[in-house]
Amino acid sequence: MFSHPDRAAFLPLAKLPSLVAELMARGYRCLGPAKENGAIVMRELESPEGLQRGLQAEQAPGRYRLTSDPHDRYFAWANGPQAIKPQTFAPQESLWRAERDEAGGLRFVPELPAVVKRAVIGVRACDLAALAVQDAHFLRTGRRDAQYAQRREALFLVAVQCAEPAATCFCASTGDGPTPAFGYDLSLAELKDGFVVVSGSDEGQAVAAALDLPAASAQQIEAAQRQGEAAAAAQTRSLPGRKLRDVLMSRLEHPRWDAVAARCLACGNCTAVCPTCFCHAEADVPALDGRTSDHLRTWDSCFGEAHGHLHGFNVRPDIRTRYRQWLTHKLATWHDQFGRSGCVGCGRCIAWCPVGIDLTEEVAALVEVGPP
Numbered sequence: 001m002f003s004h005p006d007r008a009a010f011l012p013l014a015k016l017p018s019l020v021a022e023l024m025a026r027g028y029r030c031l032g033p034a035k036e037n038g039a040i041v042m043r044e045l046e047s048p049e050g051l052q053r054g055l056q057a058e059q060a061p062g063r064y065r066l067t068s069d070p071h072d073r074y075f076a077w078a079n080g081p082q083a084i085k086p087q088t089f090a091p092q093e094s095l096w097r098a099e100r101d102e103a104g105g106l107r108f109v110p111e112l113p114a115v116v117k118r119a120v121i122g123v124r125a126c127d128l129a130a131l132a133v134q135d136a137h138f139l140r141t142g143r144r145d146a147q148y149a150q151r152r153e154a155l156f157l158v159a160v161q162c163a164e165p166a167a168t169c170f171c172a173s174t175g176d177g178p179t180p181a182f183g184y185d186l187s188l189a190e191l192k193d194g195f196v197v198v199s200g201s202d203e204g205q206a207v208a209a210a211l212d213l214p215a216a217s218a219q220q221i222e223a224a225q226r227q228g229e230a231a232a233a234a235q236t237r238s239l240p241g242r243k244l245r246d247v248l249m250s251r252l253e254h255p256r257w258d259a260v261a262a263r264c265l266a267c268g269n270c271t272a273v274c275p276t277c278f279c280h281a282e283a284d285v286p287a288l289d290g291r292t293s294d295h296l297r298t299w300d301s302c303f304g305e306a307h308g309h310l311h312g313f314n315v316r317p318d319i320r321t322r323y324r325q326w327l328t329h330k331l332a333t334w335h336d337q338f339g340r341s342g343c344v345g346c347g348r349c350i351a352w353c354p355v356g357i358d359l360t361e362e363v364a365a366l367v368e369v370g371p372p
């Protein structure tokens with residue numbers, strides 16, 4: 001459903017650079033889609049005219065290939081390997097540093113990222129849902145993560161409705177897309193001659209007001225609504241329910257775990273691209289002169305051998321137990337922690353798995369066939 005149609009304005013195609021210019025004038029570094037190493041990633045725009053058109057990608061299990069949109073739209077691509085995650089939860093950063101003073105004493109200095117206002121243009125509904133999950137983890141009461149919070153507060157999110165989901169997308173079945181419903185500052189639905197624009201925050205409203213846009217017509221709002229419905233209907237993958245906790249936890253000894261383990265390389269790609277995964281490792285990295293030591297946090301994966309190593313033994317010694325941990329945490333025990341599944345249906349883990357393991361297929365086999 002296209003939310004807040006009463007607040008919808010219309011941004012003509014030619015005026016899109018003025019939105020970027022307004023954000024830049026307000027001090028935001030603007031990130032937009034760019035081609036890099038054969039994929040669409042978010043990169044800083046050098047000028048208001050820097051948003052690229054016509055990008056698209058074909059996705060399938062174990063496959064991601066850049067293509068071109070025959071209609072030369074701005075946002076016809078579905079998603080790339082990155083979501084918002086790297087903008088808030090850095091792949092690697094120092095959390096604090098230990099310094100030795102002249103007398104040999106130690107002092108501990110917290111390290112915070114520089115405050116940089118960033119506007120991400122082209123955020124998807126699934127990315128917003130994933131960000132809400134990451135917020136629940138990193139900003140939880142009493143355990144607020146200072147680094148995450150600082151980056152999160154400086155974000156401005158320009159969401160876009162997905163008009164053409166990838167073959168790997170299944171956000172309609174998780175209830176997270178393809179039309180952004182919450183969590184954005186501005187949301188755009190791209191039509192032939194422009195964008196239906198809805199603001200979702202005071203800052204978003206101020207930016208939209210500065211552009212002095214006309215109200216969207218009833219026909220434009222209806223076209224955006226229809227486009228979202230068509231995108232949902234076009235998705236061919238799905239999960240067999242939004243709460244699979246009990247059924248999956250009753251399948252812990254299912255032979256399907258052996259079958260998937262025989263294919264899985266335990267490379268961790270699926271966790272790196274997943275917008276909700278938040279596991280990390282921490283390590284102290286001392287300087288060679290012994291005067292300082294950085295306490296580094298680095299993205300980690302439950303597929304790594306060290307991740308299951310606890311107090312002298314490994315609780316997940318093989319790929320079977322690691323894949324099972326990933327899937328049952330994501331789709332089952334996540335409900336106990338966060339009140340929802342940890343999957344937002346973005347399909348990234350399907351496209352970026354080098355052997356094409358498809359979690360919707362694995363879940364179907366586990367849930368529908370049941371125990372032998």
Ligand code: SF4
Binds near residue numbers: 269271
């Ligand atoms: S499921 Fe695929 S992406 Fe994930 S660890 Fe296994 S081989 Fe790598």
Ligand code: SF4
Binds near residue numbers: 273343344348349359
């Ligand atoms: S589990 Fe896969 S489909 Fe679900 S949110 Fe993570 S990457 Fe996306």
